[in-house]
């Protein structure tokens with residue numbers, strides 16, 4: 561039995577892959593949930609924009625946590641998408657629907673399934689959502705992305721308050737800042753017509769001001785040991801400035 565059991569959605573690239581590579585606990589068992597194969601750990605293949613896939617993820621939580629006697633259980637939900645980039649009312653409707661399901665609905669339902677499966681586990685338990693500054697800032701071209709991140713943040717505040725009353729899982733939402741990943745490359749490739757603030761991201765890239773994903777991942781793992789209030793919504797850039 562591994563002392564730590566960790567699920568990471570979106571473990572196949574970017575921040576999720578960096579989190580998988582930098583798990584701070586020796587001998588941890590890692591399950592990556594994504595469509596593509598993650599760089600390390602086991603793979604639970606799932607297209608999380610299809611609600612039918614959530615059943616298998618919930619079953620994995622229940623199966624592995626029944627009788628779990630290790631030290632630590634963690635779910636990090638890092639899967640997310642900015643596609644389709646463009647204005648509501650103009651982009652492809654099927655792609656828009658997938659964005660809404662992945663960014664808004666999946667974190668809430670998977671979070672619920674994890675809390676249910678982890679309820680009676682006697683171990684340190686963490687549920688971490690990856691959010692974005694887009695939850696609060698206005699970005700034309702990102703309606704469903706920003707709305708999804710805002711939904712995550714409020715879900716975390718409420719779930720954290722609940723888990724303080726009963727449950728005991730530590731719930732946290734982390735905005736990682738602007739990180740050098742495929743998602744950032746997608747932003748730079750989009751037309752200004754669909755994403756009017758594109759130049760800001762070209763400038764950040766040009767100035768070498770995108771954060772390194774592995775460093776961001778280490779900072780995120782570090783936050784789990786900081787004793788933050790349950791239900792906290794934090795931005796790594798603000799913590800670095802504090």
Ligand SMILES: NC(=O)c1ccc[n+]([C@@H]2O[C@H](COP(=O)([O-])OP(=O)(O)OC[C@H]3O[C@@H](n4cnc5c(N)ncnc54)[C@H](OP(=O)(O)O)[C@@H]3O)[C@@H](O)[C@H]2O)c1
Pocket residue numbers: 569570571572573574575576577593594595596597606607608609610637638639640641662690691692693735736737738739740741742743744
């Ligand atoms: N990069 C940034 O500057 C930045 C800033 C703020 C917040 N974030 C957040 O950080 C998280 C990771 O983003 P990233 O920058 O690392 O982007 P990324 O490299 O594009 O990674 C996105 C991850 O999400 C997974 N994913 C996407 N659609 C999925 C689907 N339908 N089903 C299952 N998994 C899916 C991908 O896996 P598969 O394609 O293999 O399925 C991939 O592992 C996202 O939640 C994003 O919103 C990023």
